[in-house]
Amino acid sequence: MEYRKLGRTGWKVSTVSFGAWAIGGTWGPVDDAESMAALHRALDLGVNFFDTADVYGDGRSERLLARLRKERSEPFHVATKAGRRLNPHVAEGYSRENLTAFVERSLRNLGVEALDLLQLHCPPTQVYYMPEVFGVLDDLAAAGKVRFYGVSVEKVEEALKAIEYPGVQSVQIIFNIFRQRPAELLFAETKRRGVGVLARLPLSSGLLAGKLTASSTFAADDHRQFNRGGAGFDRGETFSGLDYSVGLAAVEELRALVPKGHTLAQMAITWIGMHPAVTCSIPGCKRPAHVEENMAAADLPLLTPATMDAIASIYLRHARPLVHARW
Template sequence: MKLRQFGKSGLAVPEIGLGCWQLGGGWRDDWDDAVARQTLENAYAAGVRFIDTADVYGDGASERSIGQFIRERRPQGLVVATKLGRAGIYPDGYTRESLREATLRSIERLGMEALDLTQLHCVPTEVLRQGHVFDWLRELQQEGLIKRWGASVESVEEGMICLEQDDLASLQVIFNIFRQKPAEELLPRAAAQGVGIIVRLPLASGLLGGKITRATTFRADDHRNFNRDGAHFNVGETFAGLELERGIAATEQVAALVPPSMTMAQMALRWILDHPEVSVVIPGASSPAQVQGNVEASNVAPLPAALHAALAQVYRDNVREFIRGPY
């Protein structure tokens, strides 16, 4: 895969990574470590060298699976990013001690001496404004427990608040054909400041994968069922904040624009990669077989300007004003 600079960190990473929310299980499903292990094996064999997890995924099971993979496989050049700030801390338990304890638990589960990158995990906007969490991350960095720190945010406003911190290494954002707002101001400013951009939910919870239809059903423990209207966490994390029926209608319009030489998922990933400010895209994989299809998007040629314009028109006419939740 092609490499991209990860901001001003000095790292160069392949442009397609792996998001580990789904790794081995669903949000409320039992963890299957064998599936997790095979998914990590397939990703590494395909050239993935950046994986993103969080202490809350599987109540620590995602980090443990990754830690076992690292111990047994000893992969070279792998960058592991994790997140903290939801498990046992959200919404009002942010202290120097709680962040330090969460960091130590992640280090233990991952089996690392120091975390490659730790990120604030969608913490409340007011907590970001107060700024104490950034100072506590700096202390952890000075202590040698973390090498770099960043933030995973829900909105452009939150991203802009984080960019006031000069030593911010990265921002993780929701950015896809249905969530184009970050390209207007946030991505250019991040690039100007040398801040890496990690893109999550590139396929809008599967909508832009092209396989969800009006007949599709979801398990009770799938967030696309229980969080469809934001009952458990930000609705923007599910179907890009669109009501499912509207999301499917917009997907049908996107489907009509897919060139015959690629799949809808590849076009959606390529659309993101056509923004040079992006450092790495982290599609998830609910099965090991999905990894290869995601990685192949790196070899797809940039989309023509006319196709970008048509996709922008779909967004402006049928998506932008219907997005719910922080944006």
């Protein structure tokens, strides 16, 4: 496992880390015993960074990570998020009162005195133009409730605005083979400012795992069923914003590029790691087998220039016309 610096925190985190959305909910049925086994296996394999949110299973994901802290002695970092509990989810809701209440709830769920890393959870674009919100985060850090803070964003433009605030240590953004725009400008700016990058949905909601087909079915509470058109939250969170059939067609072309000894998922994660501005990818893991496959990507050889060029061509033909300008 390789470790990279996360912003100016002084932390070095595993380049392939653990996304804990799936063990909370909206990815179909979950089993806490299986989730805990996956978390333990991640620690066994050198993972030291876990990403969650207060709304993942209404705190279920955070509470599982609290259990992990009690059951293991190894130190690790937990990033959580706040904001999506608002109903309606509007910029005005990002007030001192609400953010403080969200932080206190996450502190209880995680069983800690200070949150390692708090991220605004894909707030409305207007929030990035409200310096008072980032002032509240500064105050929470000064009060010892939050060690560091960052943002989780939908759009490159939001990330570029967010990193103008000096306290922002990290940007979490969708970055994968089907969503390549962050590499154009954002990564140069995050490197210049010393801001970490967390690449979420590295497997494009499972498309890049290579196991989905046109006949695959999803549970009613799985966002891959209910959010394809953006009914629950931003459409870009599901299959990277691609129509399912378009994604499947691109995956078929990608299969031919998978190096010997790799799986498609491992190639997709390796591709992300070849961008030095990315601190880590955070693939979702529900089972120990998922953990083992994903984490093995950290130790596999780099992709060849020819493979990288071929991946770029597939993006240009299949995904770029649909997603590049939007996010």
